[in-house]
Amino acid sequence: MPATLRARFDAFRRFLNTPGFGRRVVLLLVIALALKLAVNVTAFVIIDRTAQQDALSRSFQEIRRASRSVLIGVLSAETAQRAYLLTGEAAREAEAMEGLREVDRALMVLGTAASRDADLAPLVEEVRATARDKAQELGVTLDLARSGRVTDAVRVMATGQGQALTDRLRSGVGAIDDLVGRRLAAANSASTNGLRTVGVVNGISSVLIISLAIAIFWLLRTYIADMRHKQLELDRLNAGLEDQVRDRTLALTRANEEIQRFAYIVSHDLRAPLVNVMGYTSELQSAGKALEAQLAAVEAKSPKLVQPDAVAAIREDVPEAIGFIRASTEKMDRLINAILRLSRDGRRALHPEKIDLKTLASGAAAAVHHQTDAQGAEIEIGDLPTIESDRLTVEQLLGNLVDNAVKYLDPGRPGRIRIEGAHRPDGMVEIRVTDNGRGIADRDLERIFELFRRAGKQDRPGEGLGLAFVRNGARRLGGDVEVTSVAGEGSTFSLILPRRLTVTASGEPA
Amino acid sequence: MTTPVKIVMVEDDHGHARLIEKNIRRANISNEIAHFADGGSALDYLFSDEVKANGPLLILLDLNLPDMSGTDILQKVKGDERLRRAPVVILTTTDDKVEIQRCYDLGCNVYITKPVDYESFADAIRQLGLFLSVMQAPDIE
Numbered sequence: 001m002p003a004t005l006r007a008r009f010d011a012f013r014r015f016l017n018t019p020g021f022g023r024r025v026v027l028l029l030v031i032a033l034a035l036k037l038a039v040n041v042t043a044f045v046i047i048d049r050t051a052q053q054d055a056l057s058r059s060f061q062e063i064r065r066a067s068r069s070v071l072i073g074v075l076s077a078e079t080a081q082r083a084y085l086l087t088g089e090a091a092r093e094a095e096a097m098e099g100l101r102e103v104d105r106a107l108m109v110l111g112t113a114a115s116r117d118a119d120l121a122p123l124v125e126e127v128r129a130t131a132r133d134k135a136q137e138l139g140v141t142l143d144l145a146r147s148g149r150v151t152d153a154v155r156v157m158a159t160g161q162g163q164a165l166t167d168r169l170r171s172g173v174g175a176i177d178d179l180v181g182r183r184l185a186a187a188n189s190a191s192t193n194g195l196r197t198v199g200v201v202n203g204i205s206s207v208l209i210i211s212l213a214i215a216i217f218w219l220l221r222t223y224i225a226d227m228r229h230k231q232l233e234l235d236r237l238n239a240g241l242e243d244q245v246r247d248r249t250l251a252l253t254r255a256n257e258e259i260q261r262f263a264y265i266v267s268h269d270l271r272a273p274l275v276n277v278m279g280y281t282s283e284l285q286s287a288g289k290a291l292e293a294q295l296a297a298v299e300a301k302s303p304k305l306v307q308p309d310a311v312a313a314i315r316e317d318v319p320e321a322i323g324f325i326r327a328s329t330e331k332m333d334r335l336i337n338a339i340l341r342l343s344r345d346g347r348r349a350l351h352p353e354k355i356d357l358k359t360l361a362s363g364a365a366a367a368v369h370h371q372t373d374a375q376g377a378e379i380e381i382g383d384l385p386t387i388e389s390d391r392l393t394v395e396q397l398l399g400n401l402v403d404n405a406v407k408y409l410d411p412g413r414p415g416r417i418r419i420e421g422a423h424r425p426d427g428m429v430e431i432r433v434t435d436n437g438r439g440i441a442d443r444d445l446e447r448i449f450e451l452f453r454r455a456g457k458q459d460r461p462g463e464g465l466g467l468a469f470v471r472n473g474a475r476r477l478g479g480d481v482e483v484t485s486v487a488g489e490g491s492t493f494s495l496i497l498p499r500r501l502t503v504t505a506s507g508e509p510a
Numbered sequence: 511m512t513t514p515v516k517i518v519m520v521e522d523d524h525g526h527a528r529l530i531e532k533n534i535r536r537a538n539i540s541n542e543i544a545h546f547a548d549g550g551s552a553l554d555y556l557f558s559d560e561v562k563a564n565g566p567l568l569i570l571l572d573l574n575l576p577d578m579s580g581t582d583i584l585q586k587v588k589g590d591e592r593l594r595r596a597p598v599v600i601l602t603t604t605d606d607k608v609e610i611q612r613c614y615d616l617g618c619n620v621y622i623t624k625p626v627d628y629e630s631f632a633d634a635i636r637q638l639g640l641f642l643s644v645m646q647a648p649d650i651e
Contacts, residue, residue: 264606268574271603275624275631276525282628283532333627344606 021223025216032212035205042201046194053187053194059113060180060187063120066109067176070127073102074134074169078162081138085145085153096142100135107131110176119179127172134165256346263343267336274329274336281325288318331463335452338465342451342472349507350390350477352500357384357431360395361419364402371406377415384421387429389501393473397481398431400466401493405435407460410488421495428479428496436490445483470495477501478509515642517543519570520552520583521601526624530570530601533632537639541568549578553586556593566596568642571618573602573609581609581616588617599638 016023077099084092107128114124137156144153156162291314299306358381365372365379372379379402387394402417409415413436421431440448444455451468467481470493474481478498485491502510517534521527527545534543546552555561556569569587573580580602587593597619604610605623613621622638625631 268603271624272523272526272574275603275628276523276529278628279529279631280525282632283529330627 021219024219028212028216028219032209035208035212039201039205043198046198050191050194053191057184057187060183063110063113064177064180066106066113067124067127067173067180069106070103070110070131071169071173073099073106074131074166075099077103077135077138078166081141082157084142085150085157088145088150093142093146096138100138103131103135120176123172123176123179127169127176130165130169130172134162134169137162137165260343260346263339264347267340267343270336271333274333277325277329278333281322281329284318285322288314288322334463338451338463338468341465342469345393345469345473346476348392350393350501350503350509351507352388352503353391354386354388355391355394356386357394357398357421357429360384360391360398361402361431363395364399365419367399368402368406372415372417375406375409375411375415377406377409377417379417379419382418382420384419384431385423385429387497387499389477389497393477394497397470397473397495398433400470401433401481401495404466404493405433405437405491407462408456408491409435409437423499424496427499429499431495431497432492433495434490434492439487439489439491440483440485441487445485448483449481476509514541515566515568516564517541517568517570517642518552518556519543519545520549520575520580521545521570521572522547522575523572526572529631530635533635534639534642536632537636537643539639539642541642549575549580549583553583556583556587557590562592567593569596569598571598571600571602573600573604573613581612584613584616584618601638 016026077096080092080095080099083089084096110124110127114121141153141156141162144150144156295306295311295314361381361384365381368379371377398419402419405417406415409417416436418434419431420434421429424430438456440455447453448455449467449471450464452464453468454462454464470481474495474497478501479496482494482496483491484494504510519527519530521530524547527547531543531545544555546555556567561567571580571583575583580600584598584600587596587598594617598617599620599622600613600618601622601624603624610621620638620641622634625634
């Protein structure tokens with residue numbers, strides 16, 4: 001796994017080090033993503049800060065409310081005190097006490113807030129002190145009134161001390177109010193600034209992202225245009241290539257036809273002079289016979305006239321020369337016929353049909369029945385599949401291989417020939433002819449398939465045609481022939497043919 | 511009395527021509543033999559006034575000629591109102607099935623392959639001679 005990871009990483013690094021379309025787009029996308037991330041982070045920070053400001057504002061509002069509650073509590077207690085002094089109603093007294101409790105509660109809230117705020121603490125302390133004094137003054141008057149000394153209470157009130165305390169309280173609360181007001185204004189402006197920053201950052205990054213998008217779009221457009229251009233170029237080249245292949249195939253087909261025709265014409269044109277050579281050799285032979293008769297007559301009548309040179313010429317040299325001319329011409333005729341046959345086989349239309357190779361092999365074995373019987377050899381036929389091919393050609397190929405196997409058996413041991421075959425996974429059929437004959441030396445393994453070439457001891461008749469035919473025929477059927485051999489032990493010839501031969505309408509191999 | 515059949519031999523190979531003639535003579539055929547080594551002169555002769563004026567013909571034809579194919583001559587002879595009755599014997603080296611069929615289709619009467627083996631060749635010609643000696647060729651008018 002680490003290896004694959006490293007390979008991936010290397011590939012990625014190579015990608016980054018290679019200038020080009022991909023790297024540019026990736027770079028732009030990375031920049032766009034980074035911008036988006038920066039905007040998000042900014043917004044997050046600002047929102048967080050605004051939330052803090054909001055919390056602060058709320059606590060300021062609370063302080064303001066509490067300070068005002070102190071004032072309101074004092075004022076309502078004062079109002080109730082005055083009403084009590086005037087009416088003596090117990091409910092008014094309760095109202096006054098309620099007002100004072102309200103003041104206590106508000107002071108408690110203020111106290112808590114002041115403990116966290118150094119600026120606020122002295123102001124709250126002032127208010128608290130004033131409120132306490134005021135509460136005390138109210139308490140004194142209410143006590144006097146409760147004990148029926150209303151006049152004394154009024155007198156206390158008339159000193160104006162109470163009023164002065166109220167005024168002081170009002171200004172104290174006012175001071176708190178101002179402080180809170182200033183603080184709120186500051187908080188507000190901070191959050192307005194934050195929002196403005198978010199807006200600006202958003203705006204700038206939007207502009208940048210849009211520019212990046214335009215850049216990527218432009219890159220893509222250029223790239224696609226480039227691709228299309230290259231595609232067209234490729235199509236053009238491909239079309240050219242197809243044309244080339246067609247031209248070459250046509251040229252090859254023509255060359256092949258040319259060779260076939262050439263072989264055919266040459267064979268015929270070579271035959272014509274051969275007819276003359278053979279014909280006039282025979283004429284010479286009959287002339288020689290006439291001369292021989294003449295010589296015999298002269299010998300009988302007047303032996304002195306006979307020259308020994310003439311006798312040697314007529315009885316030995318001429319017949320010998322004629323014999324060699326004849327043998328060579330006959331051989332040449334066989335060779336020409338072989339070329340002719342090869343050329344004809346190459347032009348014969350093929351007719352694919354279903355062939356049971358087992359039956360075919362039995363036929364081939366039966367054809368050499370006489371030779372095998374005479375040599376005490378055996379032909380064994382193993383498993384063989386069916387094939388769809390040209391019957392005549394396959395018959396000839398197999399026949400040739402079996403002929404060869406029988407022909408080159410080792411006289412020193414009983415001949416064993418085995419014909420077997422099977423389908424191969426690549427859609428071919430392999431037919432093996434194995435013998436325990438004399439075998440073929442390694443250096444001859446390729447030569448034996450060439451026309452007029454033979455290998456090993458030249459003690460059997462033949463012109464070196466059979467295997468050339470086999471190779472020619474096998475290739476025409478879309479296959480080939482192979483050989484493995486150990487000299488002195490035996491050979492295996494493998495005929496490899498397509499399971500199904502396909503031909504064109506004219507019977508040419510497709 | 512009928513006019514003896516004249517043999518017109520179209521053969522570009524002089525050796526072959528001589529061998530054919532020798533063997534015809536050996537078969538005791540003494541008919542006149544007119545030999546032409548190319549298609550053009552043979553056609554000139556076949557379509558000349560001399561041939562029109564004279565009696566029956568037998569044509570011995572080789573297929574591989576320097577100036578044209580023997581089948582061209584065969585086609586012209588068999589396409590001619592008068593000459594088409596003349597028997598044509600193809601005597602050639604070609605033993606290609608298609609070629610043989612084509613010649614019979616065009617109207618040749620006998621197709622003989624020149625065997626390289628001289629004995630067979632001489633034999634074939636002698637047989638042809640025997641054949642000629644009993645053959646009735648129609649008059650050409």
